[in-house]
Amino acid sequence: MTGSVAGLVLLSAVLHVLWNTLVKTSGDKLSFAWLTNVLGMLFLGVPFAWLRMADPGFLGPEVLGWAAVSGVMQAFYVVLLFAAYDHADLSVVYPVCRGLAPLLVMLLAGRLTGDATGPLQAVGVALVAAGTAAVGAASRDKATGRLTWLGLALSVLTAFGTAGYSLADRRGMSLSPGPGAVEFLFVSYVVLCVLLTAYCAWRRPGLAGMFSQWKENRRGVLLVSALMTLSYVCIVAALGTGNVVLVTAGRNVGILLATLAGGLLLHERVSRGRAAGSVVIFAGLALLVLG
Template identity: 35%
Template sequence: MTAGVFAAVLGAALLHAGWNALVKSGASKVGGITIMTLVQGGAGGLIALSLPLPTGPVWGWLALSGAFHAGYKLFLAFAYEQGDLSRVYPIARGAAPMIVLLVSPLLLTDILTPTEIVGIAILGAGIATMAAGSLRAREARRLIPYALGSALMTAGYTIVDGSGARVAASATQYVAWLFLLDVLIFTPIILALRGREVLRADARAWGLGALAALLSYAAYAVAVWAMTVAPIALVGALRETSILFAVLIGWLILGERIDRWKAVAAILIVGGVALTRL
């Protein structure tokens, strides 16, 4: 991996943690993610119109990925309604690669290596520690299943996009159509669940949502591009530094409490992810 790609992926990790912090800091977490999705989908639509239509096989991958992305955002918004950024984000991001590794041998021909097995064990310990800390702090228990639901959706789109992006004409085309389909799937679901209230927001909420959309779009576009020019495992491992960025943002900017167990759990999760990507 060149220094330029390294810096780009590290920047994408910071952008990912940043848009999550913007959503968490808003008055309505569901409203924030809804605004972000609408702006993101609009940008994706404009870019998609300037590019050739995807070929037949790509549509299936895009539709499945769009469904996973919509589910990911729903669970994430519900989790942020219940708990801190520095609690929810490590569970949601850390559990995803563990799920991918556990499911891959069932869906693919992959065989877990000893290093990956150790990484899964460390990841599990970190996630369990983070969840136990939530219970000890008497935070809302529902944040745990919501965060794990978000992780499950992340694992789903990770597996799907890994295959879909390879058969698309370009990463730009794939990401643009993905976000366009995402908004078409997500919007009717959230309106059915929460009603039109999610769209009634002030200028500040729309500004935060639009900025989150810009950061999210850039972060994912850089990640997909990096996987076409550098080893996927290295890119994936470096992206997970976003967990540490999120914990630091939660502590230094959002004023969240970071106790010893939360810090230990975050370090275990990052360490476990790094081992599974080696």
């Protein structure tokens, strides 16, 4: 991984943890999800229009197709992630969904993108699986002490969305001639927002429900929109030249940051098992990057 790609990955990870922490503290998750993504699309619309006039990238049918696939997978990811935060702590959801994603990417990357991995990464896979299991086992309801199966299941499913859009982004951004990162991301955001709007309209008929968080938490909506968009621009740019397995794994330095944020900022009970599992996941991801 080159220095420029590593820098983009690290910046994306920090921004990603910040906006996930804010999502966890938001009220109506469905309204918050819709507003932040629609505003993110609007934020991208200005540089997209400027780039199309000044220095356009290539947006042929294959590029648009992969951008659409990415948008579909992002919609799947957003719906599940925001729902997971309704049922489990940040220090559970984040390590599980981010830790499993690189494993899924590694299983498919060779065939779909041609990105190879080394033998040491098999050990990394085992560590990530063990760490994820430890975090999952530590995900317990405060009142009953029972496993929070729904939150855990949603977190696991969210990982499939992350893997899906990461692979689609890598395929689209590695085409030659190819698009610019902002242009590719804007197209995927359009698809994401169309699907998310349809889903929200089905679940929450009427505009009042969809805009509820704009009235209650306008500052949070604006901040998450900006952080989310910038985080994705960084990672899509990194995927233009970086190995998708290493990029997806490398950005998960955020797992440790999310565990700290859960304990220090959100006052979650981060048990020894949960903390140890996060460290093991991080160690496994480090092997994936270094191997």
